[in-house]
Amino acid sequence: MHSYLAMIRSLEPGRFLVEYPDLPGCTATASSFQDARQIAGALLAEHIRALLSKGVAPPPPRNMKQLQDSGAAEGAFPTLIPVLES
Numbered sequence: 001m002h003s004y005l006a007m008i009r010s011l012e013p014g015r016f017l018v019e020y021p022d023l024p025g026c027t028a029t030a031s032s033f034q035d036a037r038q039i040a041g042a043l044l045a046e047h048i049r050a051l052l053s054k055g056v057a058p059p060p061p062r063n064m065k066q067l068q069d070s071g072a073a074e075g076a077f078p079t080l081i082p083v084l085e086s
Contacts, residue, residue: 044081
């Protein structure tokens with residue numbers, strides 16, 4: 001099983017963004033940091049299923065250093081989320 005790094009960012013009081021830099025379009029918002037962490041796993045699983053159903057292989061996940069070097073982790077709280085097997 002592999003994992004992807006989710007970036008959780010505070011947008012404004014009461015709004016948080018979950019995004020996966022390695023998976024364009026894989027984003028969601030939540031009303032609390034805790035909610036953002038909770039939806040991150042389901043969001044990832046749904047996105048991976050959608051890619052696979054279209055015959056598209058998910059891109060390999062980058063590690064934290066690669067994401068930091070690219071600037072994708074700036075201002076975010078990185079959270080490692082495993083891909084759940086269905």
